[in-house]
Amino acid sequence: MVGKSLFKGVMDAVGEGCWPWERKRRKERRGTTKGTSSFGKRHxxxxxxxxxxxxxxxxxxxxxxxxxxxxxxxxxxxxxxxxxxxxxxxxxxxxxxxxxxxxxxxxxxxxxx
Missing domain, CATH: 2.20.25.30 (N-terminal domain of TfIIb)
Structure with missing residues (x-):
């Protein structure tokens, strides 16, 4: 149980967790906002x-x-x-x-x- 509570504390501190694959996923999401979704606002x-x-x-x-x-x-x-x-x-x-x-x-x- 001690390990689980420590992991929960790391999750809370970082936000989404600090595993490398989670960091990569976050970076990809951040990079996609310049394209299609931005063009939709041009009205x-x-x-x-x-x-x-x-x-x-x-x-x-x-x-x-x-x-x-x-x-x-x-x-x-x-x-x-x-x-x-x-x-x-x-x-x-x-x-x-x-x-x-x-x-x-x-x-x-x-x-x-």
Whole structure:
């Protein structure tokens, strides 16, 4: 009986016992909280729709768009992002006005009334 009460005292002092396999189990439980269970708590939106580009990239707290840089006057673009520039440059959209300019230039910008 003396040994049993001594073991109970060790259990109370440490919490879960001090056997090596119990320590390992405790460590594993502590390490798993960074993954799946943490992702479940993500239910708030940091980004909302941008007025200028329409993407969901406008940061609500920073009040700036991560895509186009709104509200700054110039569009956000960097020299290290050549492919990103190609996606957004002239010629990737409809060019409603610009595609008529070359034809009008050939005719000397005549005014048709």
């Amino acid at each position: 708030t939106k940091t980004h909302t729709l941008c007025r200028r580009c329409g993407n969901r990239a406008f940061h609500r707290q920073h009040k700036t768009c991560a895509q186009c840089g709104y509200p700054s006057a110039k569009l956000r673009s960097y020299e290290w992002g050549q492919k990103a520039k190609r996606r957004k440059t002239t010629g990737t959209g409809r060019m409603r006005y610009l595609k008529d300019v070359s034809r009008r230039f050939k005719n000397g910008f005549r005014c048709v009334h």
